[in-house]
Amino acid sequence: xxxxxxxxxxxxxxxxxxxxxxxxxxxxxxxxxxxxxxxxxxxxxxxxxxxxxxxxxxxxxxxxxxxxxxxxxxxxxxxxxxxxxxxxxxxxxxxxxxxxxxxxxxxxxxxxxxxxxxxxxxxxxxxxxxxxxxxxxxxxxxxxxxxxxxxxxxxxxxxxxxxxxxxxxxxxxxxxxxxxxxxxxxxxxxxxxxxxxxxxxxxxxxxxxxxxxx
Amino acid sequence: xxxxxxxxxxxxxxxxxxxxxxxxxxxxxxxxxxxxxxxxxxxxxxxxxxxxxxxxxxxxxxxxxxxxxxxxxxxxxxxxxxxxxxxxxxxxxxxxxxxxxxxxxxxxxxxxxxxxxxxxxxxxxxxxxxxxxxxxxxxxxxxxxxxxxxxxxxxxxxxxxxxxxxxxxxxxxxxxxxxxxxxxxxxxxxxxxxxxxxxxxxxxxxxxxxxxxxxxxxxxxxxxxxxxxxxxxxxxxxxxxxxxxxxxxxxxxxxxxxxxxxxxxxxxxxxxxxxxxxxxxxxxxxxxxxxxxxxxxxxxxxxxxxxxxxxxxxxxxxxxxxxxxxxxxxxxxxxxxxxxxxxx
Numbered sequence: 001x002x003x004x005x006x007x008x009x010x011x012x013x014x015x016x017x018x019x020x021x022x023x024x025x026x027x028x029x030x031x032x033x034x035x036x037x038x039x040x041x042x043x044x045x046x047x048x049x050x051x052x053x054x055x056x057x058x059x060x061x062x063x064x065x066x067x068x069x070x071x072x073x074x075x076x077x078x079x080x081x082x083x084x085x086x087x088x089x090x091x092x093x094x095x096x097x098x099x100x101x102x103x104x105x106x107x108x109x110x111x112x113x114x115x116x117x118x119x120x121x122x123x124x125x126x127x128x129x130x131x132x133x134x135x136x137x138x139x140x141x142x143x144x145x146x147x148x149x150x151x152x153x154x155x156x157x158x159x160x161x162x163x164x165x166x167x168x169x170x171x172x173x174x175x176x177x178x179x180x181x182x183x184x185x186x187x188x189x190x191x192x193x194x195x196x197x198x199x200x201x202x203x204x205x206x207x208x209x210x211x212x213x214x
Numbered sequence: 215x216x217x218x219x220x221x222x223x224x225x226x227x228x229x230x231x232x233x234x235x236x237x238x239x240x241x242x243x244x245x246x247x248x249x250x251x252x253x254x255x256x257x258x259x260x261x262x263x264x265x266x267x268x269x270x271x272x273x274x275x276x277x278x279x280x281x282x283x284x285x286x287x288x289x290x291x292x293x294x295x296x297x298x299x300x301x302x303x304x305x306x307x308x309x310x311x312x313x314x315x316x317x318x319x320x321x322x323x324x325x326x327x328x329x330x331x332x333x334x335x336x337x338x339x340x341x342x343x344x345x346x347x348x349x350x351x352x353x354x355x356x357x358x359x360x361x362x363x364x365x366x367x368x369x370x371x372x373x374x375x376x377x378x379x380x381x382x383x384x385x386x387x388x389x390x391x392x393x394x395x396x397x398x399x400x401x402x403x404x405x406x407x408x409x410x411x412x413x414x415x416x417x418x419x420x421x422x423x424x425x426x427x428x429x430x431x432x433x434x435x436x437x438x439x440x441x442x443x444x445x446x447x448x449x450x451x452x453x454x455x456x457x458x459x460x461x462x463x464x465x466x467x468x469x470x471x472x473x474x475x476x477x478x479x480x481x482x483x484x485x486x487x488x489x490x491x492x493x494x495x496x497x498x499x500x501x502x503x504x505x506x507x508x509x510x511x512x513x514x515x516x517x518x519x520x521x522x523x524x525x526x527x528x529x530x531x532x533x534x535x536x537x538x539x540x541x542x543x544x545x546x547x548x549x550x551x552x553x554x555x556x557x558x
Contacts, residue, residue, distance in 0.1 A: 014373065055455070058418045060369040067370070098300045103366055150500050150537040151251075151300050179415075179451070180500035180534075188505070197415075 003029055007040030007072065012047050014064025016071045023072055033079040038116075041069050041076075045114025049199035059103065062198070066110035073113075087118045089205055092134045093144040094122035096155035101148035104178060107198035108144060115202050128155065128162035135168050142205065147178040157189040173208050177201060217275030218403070221347040224492060224526050225444055225467065233519055233556030235274040235549045236494060237503075237532035238406075238448070238470070240351065241282060241301060243268035245538035250299040255281045258330045262337035269346055272545040276347030278406055279334040279397075281327055286353045286389060287361025289320045289328045307364040312371060314381040317362070319389060322396040332400050339401025347404065349446060350397045354409035355429040358386035365411065372421055379425055387429040391436045398437070404444035404467070405437050412460075415451040422456055430464045438465070446470050446494060450534055458485045471495030473502075473533040478521040481528065494531035497548070503532055503540040508547035515551030524558055 003026035010018035026036050048065045051057035057065075091112050095105050102124050109121045120138050122130060135143055143163070147153045156176050163169040173192040176185075186194030193208075195201035215223065215231045223230045243264040244254040253260045265277040282301045288294045291308035309316060322328040335350045342348075353361065359382045360368055371379050394405045409430070412422050434445045444467035452474040453460055461469050462485050469491055471477055477495045480486055486493075495518075497503055502514045515530060522528045530552055536545065 055414075058414070058421070059416050060372050060421065061418070063366065063369050064373050098297060100303045100305070103369075106366070149301055150504050150535075153500065182498075182501055184501060185505070 003031060004036065004039045004043075007036060008044040008047070011041060011044035011065055011068045011072065012051075014061065014068050016068045019068040019072045020075065023075060027079075033076045037073070037076055037080075041072050042114060042116050045069060045111060048114070049111055049202060052197065052199045059107065062107055062110070066107075066114070069110070069114055087116055089142055089208070090118045090120070090138060090140040091142045091144055091205075092120045092122065092131070092138055092140040093146070094126035094131060094134075095124040095146045095148075096152050096159065097125055097127045098155065099147050099149055099152035100124045101146070101178075104148070104198070105144075105146040108146070108177065108195075108201045111198040111202045112205065115205065117205065128159040131159045132162045132166050132168065135163065135172055136166070140172060142173045142175055142208065144175045144177070144201065146176075147181065150180050153178070153180060153185070156191065160190050175201060175204060216345040217269075218343075218345055218347050220275050221403075221529075222443070224529065227490065227526055229524075229526055229558045231558065233552040234276075234529045235552045236276045236347065236349075236529050237272075237274060237536050237545050237548060238278060238499075238534060239265070239268055239532075239536050239541065239545070240278060240280045242536035242538050242541055246271060246541040251301060251538070252296050252298050255296055255302050255327075256330075258333035258337065261330065261334040262341070265334070265338055266341055268541055268545070269342060271542045273549040274545060276349055277338050277342070278349050278351050279331050279338055279402075280351035280406075281331060283353055283357060283408060283410070284361050285327050285331060286358040286386065286393070289322075289325045289389075290317060290362050292361055304361050307362065307367070309363045309382075312363070312367075312375055312378045314378070314385055317385055319385070319392070322393045328393050328396070332396050335397050335402050336400040343401050343403075348402050349404040349406045349444075350400075350402050351406040351408055352390050352393050352397070353386075354407045354412070354426075354447070355383045355387040355390060355433060356411045356426045357409050358389060359383055360411050362386070368411075369417075372417075372425065376425075383425060383429045387433050390433045394433070394437045394442070395440050398440060398442055402442070404446060405442050406446040406448065406470075407433065407466070408448050410448070410450040412449045412456070413451040413453065414455040419456045419459075423459060427459050427463060430466075434465045438467070444468055448534075454480075457483065461485050461491045462489045466491065468492040468494055468529065470531060471533070473498035477518060477528065478523075481522060481525055486527075490527075492527045492529060494529040496531060496533045499532050499534045499536055499540070503544050504537045506544065508543045511544045511547035512551045515548050516555045519551060519556045526558075530556070
């Protein structure tokens with residue numbers, strides 16, 4: 001098997017040591033870092049997303065794959081100086097005010113990074129004002145919000161209202177997700193999209209990429 | 215029949231007057247009684263008062279003394295934050311180092327907030343224990359472990375240190391047994407066991423079997439042997455991939471289904487025909503109970519009741535925890551639907 005295939009398999013199976021060993025082999029055989037990221041790491045996360053959708057992978061399997069991917073990115077990114085991998089989208093993501101649940105948000109961040117996006121993860125307990133500030137500062141294509149409680153879901157609507165008030169609503173696509181949410185809820189609050197899980201969230205990005213991003 | 219009689223009747227497999235109604239109401243009871251969630255979460259008298267008020271106002275059949283999922287975590291030493299009017303949560307986990315020797319087994323009567331829930335149970339049992347079914351909530355082995363070790367850490371631990379996970383779940387199961395017994399001593403009729411983390415939207419059925427199933431069996435077995443009339447085991451989201459272990463192998467009296475599962479199909483399934491397990495379920499707590507009108511809730515409840523038919527194994531439930539804004543009107547609507555469309 002070639003080195004890129006080894007890297008990909010190692011990430012999918014969540015093996016950090018083998019990921020790093022595979023990357024070192026790939027570099028030694030002259031493969032450029034950008035290709036290792038694209039065809040090793042990003043390709044692996046596509047497989048991870050597919051396996052999640054197929055019901056073969058669950059949250060633990062995704063987390064260890066992400067850990068291996070991040071370990072790989074950590075050694076490859078410094079080698080990328082002077083070259084660029086084009087990011088299909090910039091995403092600002094956070095869990096809403098009053099809510100500290102972050103696993104879903106973290107998985108979405110990971111999968112979007114795994115797809116090559118630039119992700120700014122604000123963390124948890126993020127007020128509408130902080131979301132608006134981040135949209136202003138980072139000018140993302142997408143604002144993604146997560147909530148796990150019926151008592152914190154209302155903050156999503158408040159954040160969209162804050163975006164409207166600041167004149168930025170039309171500059172950004174708003175995606176929402178979290179266990180108590182639904183398409184109906186997302187439509188009701190004026191969000192642009194709803195994803196049931198992290199893999200679907202990345203799929204939504206692709207839809208937006210084609211139609212929205214130049 | 216009152217709620218206690220109704221629940222005991224269906225538990226015997228006999229026909230009640232109407233479908234029992236038992237929504238999952240914890241902090242959901244706070245606003246209707248005029249309190250904020252922090253009041254409910256920190257004062258046993260107010261906790262009981264809110265639960266009793268909601269029961270009386272809405273007319274359903276049981277109460278579930280509890281606070282939220284963080285109770286066992288705090289009892290062991292995780293640091294919890296109590297927002298003024300939102301669900302308390304673990305801010306800092308206790309077990310950052312994966313070593314169970316760092317844990318001390320809490321004495322339920324003497325350890326807050328286990329003692330708060332025990333006291334609330336005692337108060338509820340004293341005031342309405344002869345008319346309502348009292349089922350306080352505990353966290354199951356995996357959920358407790360998540361509040362002590364951190365949910366994400368535990369996900370990695372499954373792969374990185376499975377022996378530690380087993381030891382941790384041995385500890386949380388033992389804690390659950392002691393806590394459950396104390397709640398039964400305080401007058402509980404049954405025990406609710408919350409295990410959201412076992413959901414197939416979270417961990418694989420393989421991991422559920424490998425790490426959790428035997429612990430849940432041990433917990434449920436111990437509580438039923440001690441004198442619990444019933445256990446209600448709650449696992450969120452779509453539990454069809456684990457229905458056999460969940461409904462049949464754990465030994466639980468009642469399974470508590472979330473809105474994603476078809477209750478009628480479940481009751482008619484091969485798994486359920488092998489067992490006498492009852493099913494509570496399963497409105498959608500966000501879309502139906504929170505965002506819907508009482509008329510919407512009546513219609514959704516009616517649809518559920520009629521889909522099941524006259525089945526003594528069915529208890530009308532809320533799918534998952536009810537939001538404060540769903541009381542009293544929408545929970546009353548559930549009862550009205552059972553009165554109108556759920557008579558036997």
